[in-house]
Amino acid sequence: MSTLVTGDAVVLELPPAGLGTRLLGVLIDVAAYLAVGVAAVWLFGFTFFVLDDAALSALVLVLVVLVLVVLPATVETLTRGRSLGKLALGLRVVRDDGGPVRSRHAAARALVGFGEIYLTLGAITAPFVLGTRRCKRLGDMLAGTYVVSERTALVRGAVARMPPHLAGWAVSADLGQVPGPLSLATRSFLARADGLSPRARAELGDRLAADLSVLVSPPPPVGTSREDFMAAVLAERRRRDLERIAREQAQLDRLRSMTEHARGD
Structure with missing residues (x-):
């Protein structure tokens, strides 16, 4: 998984x-x-x-x-x-x-x-x-x-989606090392933002976006909303992690194949 x-x-x-x-x-x-x-x-x-x-x-x-x-x-x-x-x-x-x-x-x-x-x-x-x-x-x-x-069936929360207009910026951005608690809090905020009061949504969103912006370089294009910025960071980090996992799995598969081939010889 x-x-x-x-x-x-x-x-x-x-x-x-x-x-x-x-x-x-x-x-x-x-x-x-x-x-x-x-x-x-x-x-x-x-x-x-x-x-x-x-x-x-x-x-x-x-x-x-x-x-x-x-x-x-x-x-x-x-x-x-x-x-x-x-x-x-x-x-x-x-x-x-x-x-x-x-x-x-x-x-x-x-x-x-x-x-x-x-x-x-x-x-x-x-x-x-x-x-x-x-x-x-x-x-x-x-x-x-x-x-x-891993065998417990749970209802999964929504995965952050990449805002199309930020895809180009996110690919080349340095996203830093976002701590797990901040990543989880940001993802949770995006999932329930529509259910928050306007004031709570603004205050919490501003604080999370500010915490993320310290770790991200360069900043997003001028005029980017805080929620689009947060979604772009999470979506890009997820994309990079999945690529890393695929590379590691490919390396393991190659190593396993070489080992089996050596045993066969």
């Missing part, structure tokens, strides 16, 4: 995954990673009989870190926020601004998750998930991420 990671906060329309679903996903992941660990021990088991205590402790520590930290972080990075458990249950990790997670986010979640999930058996996870608005565990809070459920 590529539209879930666009910059205009489309992902925020999906609800955060609840504790029960996340717990089941974690159990699936734990089973998978433990299976990998058991396979590694079986594969290199003969070395355990020739090592002294210090070397054996070091080897066990390395295996634990690789299986329970490095492997989960790598999987979430390569799959753009999914693991085996999340894939099975229709879950995905996203950034707070709705974008796809990067390696630093996945690494932070995995490092904290090692202590939060494995060392404490999840005892400190439930209070955080139940007590935060987006059902975040401690690792999500430190990484700036949360988990969404």
Whole structure:
């Protein structure tokens, strides 16, 4: 679902995954990673009989870190926020601004998750998930991420449309890095502007347009209305995000094709 990671906060329309679903996903992941660990021990088991205590402790520590930290972080990075458990249950990790997670986010979640999930058996996870608005565990809070459920059917809000007379300007404009909350607030404003009082519409629209204008260069043509300006920014950012997603998917497809070809040889 590529539209879930666009910059205009489309992902925020999906609800955060609840504790029960996340717990089941974690159990699936734990089973998978433990299976990998058991396979590694079986594969290199003969070395355990020739090592002294210090070397054996070091080897066990390395295996634990690789299986329970490095492997989960790598999987979430390569799959753009999914693991085996999340894939099975229709879950995905996203950034707070709705974008796809990067390696630093996945690494932070995995490092904290090692202590939060494995060392404490999840005892400190439930209070955080139940007590935060987006059902975040401690690792999500430190990484700036949360988990969404992609299988929940919701009524989607209207997507901002590009005003035809601003299309040429928007293509070449530097739209900056619009924060997720500002993007969401702008999109929400455009969706419900007709239902606001004239005064509230003007005040809120002016404030949002002013916040956006600081991040956009060059400014729109003289005489552009604030709402057309906001719609153009959101529509262009969405177009660019979809193009980026398509490029990334094409790169993944090429890499997958090369890997399959190499295996065939």
